[in-house]
Structure formats: C-alpha cells, structure tokens
Amino acid sequence: MAQLGSPGHDAVPIGEVVAPPFAKTPDPSALFRDRSARLRDLAPGHRLGAYLTFLAGLTEVQAALAEDLPPPDLPDAEALARSRAHGMPALDRERFPHDPACRDTLRRFFAGASAIEMPAESRQALSAIASADDETLAWMVQNVVRDSIPAHDAAPHVFVAAGTALHAARCASAVDASWLVPVGEGACPACGSAPVSSVIVGWEGAHGARFCVCSLCGTLWNAVRIRCTACGSTKGISYQELDDPEAAEGAVKAECCSECRTYLKVMQQAKHPALDPVADDVATLALDRLLAEDEDLRRSGRNPYLLGY
Amino acid sequence: MNMELSRRAFMRGAGAGLAGTAMGALGFGDIEAAHASSIRAYKLLGTTETRNTCTYCSVACGIITYAKGDLAKGEKATIIHIEGDVDHPTNRGTLCPKGAALLDYVHSETRLTQPKVRKPGSDRFETVSWDYALDRIARLMKDDRDRNLVEKNNDGVTVNRWTTTGFLAASATTNETAWLTYKVVRSAGMVVFDNQARV
Numbered sequence: 001m002a003q004l005g006s007p008g009h010d011a012v013p014i015g016e017v018v019a020p021p022f023a024k025t026p027d028p029s030a031l032f033r034d035r036s037a038r039l040r041d042l043a044p045g046h047r048l049g050a051y052l053t054f055l056a057g058l059t060e061v062q063a064a065l066a067e068d069l070p071p072p073d074l075p076d077a078e079a080l081a082r083s084r085a086h087g088m089p090a091l092d093r094e095r096f097p098h099d100p101a102c103r104d105t106l107r108r109f110f111a112g113a114s115a116i117e118m119p120a121e122s123r124q125a126l127s128a129i130a131s132a133d134d135e136t137l138a139w140m141v142q143n144v145v146r147d148s149i150p151a152h153d154a155a156p157h158v159f160v161a162a163g164t165a166l167h168a169a170r171c172a173s174a175v176d177a178s179w180l181v182p183v184g185e186g187a188c189p190a191c192g193s194a195p196v197s198s199v200i201v202g203w204e205g206a207h208g209a210r211f212c213v214c215s216l217c218g219t220l221w222n223a224v225r226i227r228c229t230a231c232g233s234t235k236g237i238s239y240q241e242l243d244d245p246e247a248a249e250g251a252v253k254a255e256c257c258s259e260c261r262t263y264l265k266v267m268q269q270a271k272h273p274a275l276d277p278v279a280d281d282v283a284t285l286a287l288d289r290l291l292a293e294d295e296d297l298r299r300s301g302r303n304p305y306l307l308g309y
Numbered sequence: 310m311n312m313e314l315s316r317r318a319f320m321r322g323a324g325a326g327l328a329g330t331a332m333g334a335l336g337f338g339d340i341e342a343a344h345a346s347s348i349r350a351y352k353l354l355g356t357t358e359t360r361n362t363c364t365y366c367s368v369a370c371g372i373i374t375y376a377k378g379d380l381a382k383g384e385k386a387t388i389i390h391i392e393g394d395v396d397h398p399t400n401r402g403t404l405c406p407k408g409a410a411l412l413d414y415v416h417s418e419t420r421l422t423q424p425k426v427r428k429p430g431s432d433r434f435e436t437v438s439w440d441y442a443l444d445r446i447a448r449l450m451k452d453d454r455d456r457n458l459v460e461k462n463n464d465g466v467t468v469n470r471w472t473t474t475g476f477l478a479a480s481a482t483t484n485e486t487a488w489l490t491y492k493v494v495r496s497a498g499m500v501v502f503d504n505q506a507r508v
Contacts, residue, residue, distance in 0.1 A: 018401040047344045051337045118335025154334035208402045209394040224396045243354040286348045308330030
C-alpha cells in the first residue's frame with residue numbers, strides 16, 4: 001500500500017486486460033504441498049508454532065496421498081449438466097459419507113498421519129478413528145460436510161475433516177472449471193461449501209481480482225471486492241487488520257460487514273504470494289480473537305483447524 | 310443471508326461455539342491459552358475501501374479509494390491509496406496516467422478547495438465566499454445574455470441563441486445531474502456547451 005506523500009504507485013500491468021475466470025479448480029498436489037511449506041515457514045517463532053507444525057505434518061500427508069491415490073470418479077455427464085442447468089454445485093458433498101473412495105482416502109490418511117508427532121490427546125483421537133467402523137466414519141464425514149461437528153468431539157473430526165478435504169479436492173480437480181456456475185452467496189460452485197477465506201490474486205489475466213477459497217475442496221471462485229461474501233451487502237463494509245509492526249501492512253485483513261455482523265479474511269496474494277488461505281487463517285488467529293472481543297463480529301469463514309472460533 | 314450464517318447464529322446462541330476448540334481438543338490447550346493472553350499487546354487497525362468513479366473524463370473508470378481512520382468513530386480519515394477497480398467493466402483495474410496519479414491530486418497543496426477570483430487588472434487570485442462567487446457569476450451571465458441574446462435569425466424565425474457564453478460541465482456526473490445541466494443550459498439558449506469534458 002502506498003504511503004502518504006511517497007511517490008510510489010502500484011505497478012500497472014500494461015497491455016493486460018483483466019478478465020478473471022469465474023472459478024478455478026484445485027491441483028491437489030500443489031495445493032497441499034504449498035500449504036505445508038507455508039505452515040513450516042510460519043511455525044518458527046510463532047506463538048502457535050507447535051500447532052502450525054502439527055498442521056504442516058497433516059498437510060504433508062495430504063500432499064503425499066494426493067500424488068499416490070488413483071484418479072477419483074466424476075459424476076456422469078448427465079448429472080453435471082443437470083447441476084449446471086439448475087445452478088447447483090457440480091459435486092454432491094452429501095454423497096461423500098457413503099463413497100467407498102472417500103473412506104479409502106480417509107483410512108490411508110489416518111495411517112499416514114499416525115507417523116507424525118502429536119500430543120497424547122491427538123494420538124488418542126487418531127487411534128480411535130483409525131479403528132472406527134464404516135458407519136461411524138460415514139457419520140463423521142457427514143458432520144464435516146454439513147458443518148455440524150459436535151463441539152465436545154472436535155479432535156477426531158479434525159482428522160476426518162482433513163481427510164475429507166483431500167478427497168473433495170481430488171474430486172474437484174477432475175471437474176472442468178469452465179462448467180461451474182454461481183450457486184449462491186458464499187457457496188462453492190464445485191461442492192457448495194462455505195469459504196475458508198478469500199485471496200486477491202496476482203495471476204496473469206486476473207491481477208487484483210478477489211477469489212473465495214472453498215473450505216472443503218479448495219476451489220476458488222471469483223467474488224466482487226468490497227462486498228460481503230456471506231450476505232451480499234455492499235453497505236457498511238470496513239476492513240480491520242492487526243496493528244502489528246512485524247507483519248506486512250495490509251497482507252491479511254478482515255472484511256467486516258455491519259449488516260450481518262460477520263467477516264471474512266482477505267489475503268493480498270498479489271503482493272505477498274506466499275500467503276495461504278488456510279495456513280495464514282490459522283496463523284492470524286489473533287485477528288479473530290480481537291474482532292470477537294472488541295467488535296463482537298463472527299467469522300463467516302469455516303476452517304476445521306480453528307473449530308470453536 | 311445464506312443458510313450457514315443463520316444456523317451459525319443459532320449455534321452461537323446455544324453456546325456451541327464456546328464449548329470446545331479444535332486446538333484445545335487436540336492437546337494444544339496450553340499454547341492456545343498463552344496465545345489468548347498475548348493478544349492484548351495488539352490492537353485493531355481499521356481501514357475502508359470505497360468504490361467510486363474517477364473524476365477526470367467521460368470514460369468513467371471505476372476506482373477503489375483506501376482510507377485510514379474511521380469517520381463513524383469520530384476519527385479523522387485520510388486517503389492512503391487509490392487504485393483501479395478490477396471488478397469495474399469499463400477499466401477492469403487499469404487507470405490512465407492521470408487516474409493513476411489521483412492520490413497526488415487529492416493531497417496536492419495547490420488543490421483548489423474554495424472559490425477564487427482574479428479581478429480585471431489584478432495580478433493575483435483572491436479567496437471569496439460561495440455566495441459572492443455564485444451571485445457574481447449569475448450577475449455577469451445575466452448581463453451578457455441581456456446584451457447578446459440573438460432572438461431572431463435573418464429570416465425572422467425565433468431562435469433565442471446565446472453564443473457569447475459557454476458552459477463546461479464535469480465528467481463524473483450522474484445521468485440525473487447531466488440531464489439537469491442540459492435542461493438549465495439549453496433553456497438559457499446557450500449553444501457552446503460540453504456536458505462531458507474530454508480527456
């Protein structure tokens with residue numbers, strides 16, 4: 001951001017006509033690889049360092065499995081066309097709980113995750129779900145996709161959420177992004193889930209455009225800036241960030257809506273390419289705490305790693 | 310409002326949001342508590358981003374104005390950055406050199422903020438009140454029109470042309486302002502008129 005009185009102005013990409021695509025489906029390997037690298041970078045010296053390191057471990061397991069698993073099944077062409085015609089998400093996330101491929105992904109994810117270092121409570125939760133039957137697993141996946149994780153049972157659900165996210169990202173990666181259509185305010189066009197946060201991207205052809213990032217499948221969809229992603233209001237939008245001299249100014253801001261009293265984080269990836277919509281969401285938990293305490297605002301972004309906030 | 314939002318509001322009312330956190334349940338409760346007690350070292354920094362239309366020309370590019378300081382909280386707001394609006398269909402985030410330099414015009418020391426007049430024979434501008442400026446302009450326009458209005462052409466047809474005074478209007482006007490400007494200016498008979506100043 002230009003400082004008052006300084007001659008600096010943003011570089012203008014001359015000759016580039018910005019025409020952002022409506023949506024971009026994820027590349028699961030790159031998605032989880034970059035995210036784990038970002039978590040490893042953030043951890044040293046951070047007050048939540050131990051937790052970020054633990055999440056980096058989980059994300060590395062996601063990244064390894066993304067390369068390893070067989071290609072996911074796609075809904076057939078007829079189902080896709082029907083979803084598109086009726087403004088529905090391409091993937092039906094209600095099918096995940098009973099999808100054998102999803103269960104297989106989860107079991108392999110639990111096996112991989114057992115190798116990472118974690119506190120006793122995590123270990124206990126992981127071994128409990130590693131031996132859970134199909135029915136229990138399906139119930140937990142259903143809680144994850146319906147965003148109704150029981151508050152007293154958070155630990156096992158975090159592992160299930162991470163495994164389901166891997167499955168969802170792989171399914172979404174097989175969907176042709178140009179087929180996706182808007183399905184509603186704050187809903188992912190690929191799977192219908194809520195966003196985790198939003199990013200202002202620096203891609204060629206979309207420089208400066210804002211995209212919401214799906215909390216489940218990682219799909220990005222274009223969302224007009226300075227407009228509440230939860231209720232669509234353009235009135236009473238303001239931005240809050242941490243007054244932290246060590247952080248880059250304007251890198252992560254909360255877009256606050258005075259109409260529905262919620263906020264979603266906006267990350268300036270165009271200027272700070274390392275920012276990750278999930279990793280930096282956890283790393284900027286201080287912003288969530290202050291917004292809840294000082295401004296009485298609620299998160300509209302969903303992040304299983306920040307369950308309870 | 311979407312479903313997620315309304316249901317979450319309900320959950321919060323039911324106290325579900327406060328019962329447990331992922332971090333605590335996973336065994337990171339100690340660092341979570343330390344983190345909670347450390348945040349008092351920080352405070353929030355508020356900024357606003359506002360959509361507007363570039364004031365320069367009839368292309369009417371979309372701009373985003375960044376300001377620090379919350380007027381609603383009685384703070385003084387300052388514009389800190391202006392950029393092209395990527396979501397605007399006209400310019401898609403780009404700005405011409407004049408638009409890109411808007412921030413410097415906003416903060417320019419020589420920016421015109423009140424009416425000024427340089428009287429005949431004087432070598433300097435002096436500041437005058439809006440009342441004085443508007444009365445003076447109206448008086449001079451009326452005198453000029455009374456003297457120079459062409460009521461009929463050579464064939465004796467009524468034309469009511471006022472050719473000795475011209476009117477240059479602003480470019481960032483709304484449709485309604487442009488309509489009103491046109492009605493006022495044309496009704497007075499003025500024919501030298503540009504409602505959308507060119508680049």
